[in-house]
Amino acid sequence: xxxxxxxxxxxxxxxxxxxxxxxxxxxxxxxxxxxxxxxxxxxxxxxxxxxxxxxxxxxxxxxxxxxxxxxxxxxxxxxxxxxxxxxxxxxxxxxxxxxxxxxxxxxxxxxxxxxxxxxxxxxxxxxxxxxxxxxxxx
Amino acid sequence: xxxxxxxxxxxxxxxxxxxxxxxxxxxxxxxxxxxxxxxxxxxxxxxxxxxxxxxxxxxxxxxxxxxxxxxxxxxxxxxxxxxxxxxxxxxxxxxxxxxxxxxxxxxxxxxxxxxxxxxxxxxxxxxxx
Numbered sequence: 352x353x354x355x356x357x358x359x360x361x362x363x364x365x366x367x368x369x370x371x372x373x374x375x376x377x378x379x380x381x382x383x384x385x386x387x388x389x390x391x392x393x394x395x396x397x398x399x400x401x402x403x404x405x406x407x408x409x410x411x412x413x414x415x416x417x418x419x420x421x422x423x424x425x426x427x428x429x430x431x432x433x434x435x436x437x438x439x440x441x442x443x444x445x446x447x448x449x450x451x452x453x454x455x456x457x458x459x460x461x462x463x464x465x466x467x468x469x470x471x472x473x474x475x476x477x478x479x480x481x482x483x484x485x486x487x488x489x
Numbered sequence: 490x491x492x493x494x495x496x497x498x499x500x501x502x503x504x505x506x507x508x509x510x511x512x513x514x515x516x517x518x519x520x521x522x523x524x525x526x527x528x529x530x531x532x533x534x535x536x537x538x539x540x541x542x543x544x545x546x547x548x549x550x551x552x553x554x555x556x557x558x559x560x561x562x563x564x565x566x567x568x569x570x571x572x573x574x575x576x577x578x579x580x581x582x583x584x585x586x587x588x589x590x591x592x593x594x595x596x597x598x599x600x601x602x603x604x605x606x607x608x609x610x611x612x613x614x615x616x617x618x
């Protein structure tokens with residue numbers, strides 16, 4: 352038995368200036384930024400690129416830093432599953448903690464964070480087509 | 490520079506067998522047979538599992554020196570390396586150097602980009618096939 356992960360859905364690169372890091376990866380490494388999002392009421396600024404099935408998410412506070420003060424690192428990643436409730440049940444049955452699933456920013460998707468049992472890597476599960484579109488955050 | 494896909498994500502772990510067993514039990518990931526082993530030059534043991542079109546590489550430092558050992562000492566276990574597949578590694582290295590990036594010479598189709606040129610992200614370029 353297992354969580355039934357099908358692929359890496361996205362990888363997070365956390366930066367203290369996510370726009371600058373996204374720009375660097377776009378200009379130097381050829382990643383095309385497909386979407387940019389700033390969350391109203393928060394300091395979050397997200398930029399997204401995609402390579403085949405994997406989204407690369409540049410996440411940070413949306414602050415502009417002097418170039419030599421920009422620091423980034425691999426954050427965690429999100430695994431796509433066909434059935435998030437089953438995935439959560441499997442991991443919990445193995446003795447590890449998983450948060451409650453909640454609507455993701457991706458339309459129709461639910462996401463849940465895995466709290467341990469991942470060798471120190473922040474992990475989450477995501478299931479697409481899990482919600483009606485009117486249940487997703489706008 | 491033509492980037493094809495995410496080749497793999499490297500995860501530093503304390504114990505390779507424990508990590509593989511946990512990921513197999515929790516996520517259903519099986520170690521790819523015939524891949525991985527001890528890489529003396531890097532001071533690591535590693536193993537790979539496939540997740541869709543990409544892999545996870547589990548890396549256990551076996552010496553006190555080297556990037557993986559330094560990461561383990563400073564941060565413990567965690568996401569360590571992002572590897573991207575490029576169409577032509579020599580062209581990619583040339584392109585990046587022309588932009589002022591520090592990039593190692595390709596060895597067996599693999600090259601590492603200095604973290605000074607990536608805002609601190611440990612980035613590897615790889616050419617397959």
